[in-house]
Amino acid sequence: MFALCDCNNFYASAERLFRPELIGKPLVVLSNNDGCVIARSEEAKACGIKMGDPEFLVRDLIKKFDIHVFSSNYVLYGDISERVMHNLGRWFPRLDVYSIDEAFGWLGGIRNLENYTPVIRSSVIRNTGIPVSIGVAPTKTLAKLANKLSKKAGGVMVLDTDKKISAAVKDFPVHDLWGVGRQHYKKFEQLNISTAGQLREMPEMWFKQNMTIIGQRMWNELWGRPVIPLDAVRETKKGITVSRSFRNYIEHPDILAEALTLYASRLAEKLRAENLRCLYLQVFLYTNKNREDHPQHFPSHTHKLLIASNSTSDLVSIAVRVSAMLFKYGVKYRKAGVIASGLVPESELQLNVFASHDNGKKDVVSQVLDKLNLAYGRGTLRMATEGYDKKWRLKHEYLSKGYTTRWADIIKVI
């Protein structure tokens, strides 16, 4: 049996952990650049704020109901997430951490799940202060479904018999199923399928012909036949991305180069932190697709390195060069990013006869960068092309403190 444990309104709950006076009050967390709502407390949901609502469109509601607003504080959420996962790990010998706020656990050979599961739940809540819900079922897809139902059933839902599964599936909205997005939903709608129960009754042949292998998997999982395994050991990453929207539009290549310098520097740091190098560096630019009156441009280019690298100066110079190549005058750019792929461990450096190389040594400049920035804070030492005033930099006006990660922000008890 699989258990899906997920934190309720995770970012909102994490913010509330250090602001107990906000318990029972409406609260939302905004995306980067304070763009749109990405988490709401139950009270904020009741005020009519929807997931993904742009902040400027719900500003009136926020004022009207006196909703507390936070910019996203990923350092804080990452740290709280680790605590939750650590606690879950004590109950599940095999834990598959699926995202920042949820994990699949394996419940093999345990009987009496109806009694056991609530114990796990209350233990995690007691130890971390973060409310969690747990759904239990014979497949991952059904565990996700059970988890969703658990939110309105006291935080725990165990589907351990065919009878319980059939009852749960019967009226479950098909668009809430794991793996059903807008496109698949449209397809189901045309066939008058609106519940998971109806979907399950379709012949397997239909999935084969209309939905690729993903549909067949879903069909089997809905019938309680596990097809998606527990992924206890995360495989190495396939790619690493750093991308951000700009606070203001960028319309000049030199300013664009500043942003790309920062993003490529961050990317190189991330690669070094994971002891990886990349063979491909992709650079992309976006315009604002919500503005039909602006000329649109979504160029991208992938550069292949002769030798895999994670050096800040290498990646920055490529990113800046490629961005200059992609840039067009007269276009308002909204966002840009860099993606590293073709990742190889530092220990497996493949040399190239046609290029100079460092014989596998770490490059000294990057080492110094990492050392100084770790000791004195990110950005202490950086590349000159990153610029000085950075008007394009992220907006986060409602940022909470680094309660658990920054000495100066630790709560004092007087």
Add this chain to the structure above:
DNA sequence: TCTGGGGTCCTAGGACCC
């Protein structure tokens, strides 16, 4: 005026190989 960021998996199609 103001609409996030970082991932995964799958498929189709092209290039290339023998």
Add this chain to the structure above:
DNA sequence: TCTGGGGTCCTAGGACCC
């Protein structure tokens, strides 16, 4: 006039996830 078949690898793009 008639020009194969079976692979692999890579990339782009779509769909989905949180």
